[in-house]
């Protein structure tokens with residue numbers, strides 16, 4: 001299949017391309033579009049054949065449900081049985097934005113979208129191109145991240161091209177995604193609100209609005225076989241670059257020495273080693289033989305979030321054999337960052353003492 005890649009710089013000037021994109025969605029085709037979090041690969045949520053095609057193109061396991069994207073708050077009402085007060089409060093505070101809400105689904109939502117579940121995940125993205133595409137398509141758009149299953153989510157159109165070129169008719173290029181990690185997935189379908197996947201709307205931000213929320217056990221720990229995953233997406237190793245990842249945690253002052261020691265061992269055996277460091281620790285890495293990536297400042301985890309997946313992909317394109325990442329504090333966006341890094345490493349953590 002021929003894949004068109006079209007830059008969208010201005011919603012008005014680029015109207016013909018957006019009209020064409022909406023026409024594709026209406027015709028049951030797939031369109032890749034930018035959001036504030038990561039790029040999504042979208043289909044008409046009510047077209048079951050189009051939705052099934054998403055799973056094929058990105059080789060996604062069939063039991064992993066999709067998020068439905070809407071362009072107005074009112075759009076939620078046809079997708080769910082009812083909208084509880086906590087949903088209304090969260091929507092008022094954080095939509096459009098990187099917060100996905102899980103609620104019992106209405107009969108209109110096909111089981112192809114929810115992978116057989118009776119709940120549906122919904123969000124309103126904070127990106128003009130995404131909102132315009134949904135509006136023009138005049139239907140909710142089901143869209144997972146536009147990567148091949150298991151790879152880091154794409155934060156630029158170039159990342160999408162790496163994974164999906166030739167498999168889809170159109171990629172809308174809206175530049176770099178500002179958040180850089182996927183949305184927070186919050187399950188409010190039951191009695192207690194639970195974060196299934198941390199993201200740009202942080203636990204702290206949610207608690208300001210609705211009080212105490214739970215964090216699902218698997219956010220920072222591997223899935224035990226005997227427990228059923230509440231969010232099917234958490235069963236799979238996610239966000240993984242091709243190179244193995246080692247996470248080094250411990251007291252900040254001790255981390256660089258341990259990272260350095262691990263790096264040296266691997267360099268001696270001829271491996272290309274990448275170190276993912278922070279501005280606070282960068283000066284401690286004075287050894288040679290490794291590539292140092294400064295992914296942001298610990299004082300500004302949003303910056304680290306925005307750079308993480310792009311850095312993983314850069315490590316791949318530079319042929320790295322090993323990535324050693326410093327752990328960061330699990331507060332604010334740090335929780336989402338550690339969730340992604342730990343999964344990318346398959347929970348391979350070394351303690352610096």
Ligand code: TXA
Pocket residue numbers: 035037038039040041064065066067098100102114117119120121125143144145146181182183184185196197230231232233234
């Ligand atoms: O930021 C984002 O959320 C991006 C952009 C494109 O919007 N989308 C995204 O979609 O990350 P995806 O499919 O890669 O991740 C959706 C996550 C998966 O972990 C899935 O298991 C979970 O949401 N999910 C979807 N529906 C669910 C449901 N009904 N119950 C529990 N988890 C659900």
Ligand code: MG
Pocket residue numbers: 144145153
């Ligand atoms: Mg994904």
